[in-house]
Amino acid sequence: MLIELAVLAILAAGVAAVVWWPDGDDKPAATASEPTPIDLPGLPDSTAPVLLPGRPGESAQSVPANEMTPVARAPHNNADIRFVAMMIPHHEQALVMAKLAPERGENPQLKLIAERILAAQEPEIRMLEAWLADRGLTRDAAGNHEHSMGGMQSAEALDRLTAARGDDFDRLFVDMMADHHQGAIDMAGETLVLGIDPIINQMASSVTVEQSVEIKRMREVLAGGR
Secondary structure, rough: OHHHHHHHHHHHHHHHHHOOOOOOOOOOOOOOOOOOOOOOOOOOOEEEEEEEOOOOOOOOOEEEEEOOOOOOOOOHHHHHHHHHHHHHHHHHHHHHOOOHHHOOOOOOOHHHHHHHHHHHHHHHHHHHHHHHHHHOOOOOOOOOOHHOOOOOOHHHHHHHHHHHHHHHHHHHHHHHHHHHHHHHHHHHHHHHHOOOHHHHHHHHHHHHHEEEHHHHHHHHHHOOOO
């Protein structure tokens, strides 16, 4: 009988220990905080406007991004490839001659022209190489056309220019660089007639104008004009 009373007492104590909290403000706080949701970035707005430049004389227009049509690469032909492949070594020889002017030349105006040649033709070489690479071509794509590159100077002529100093260098530099420039102008003229790539067409036009101006300016400087 005593044992039964003891068991009943223990059960009563266990029931009394059970506490129930109804839903409400008096519910104790959770022991572990719930994870904060991660705010992930949304997808880009496919309808965001993109500003497209208009043709010469026309205003730009705004077009939703999802309505844009990919621009196809401009076509090119063998005349474009030949011009690019030949102009790279042609420019490289111009740089060789221009780099001699600061230490060997005498006329400061001719030295400035040499600096402009370096500043213009070094980036053009990189652009021409990129044009070829973008089309899966190399600088040998047009074959061996060194005999077709007008104005290219012989190794003996370059040796004479390297050995010259002062006024002798200036005169030889102008003669050689003017001949070299004229060769580039002739190649550019051929490309303007036969080529079809608008990028190469624009470069050929720039070569024609800029190098014609440089020929005239070098000869004026050598003759004593300022």
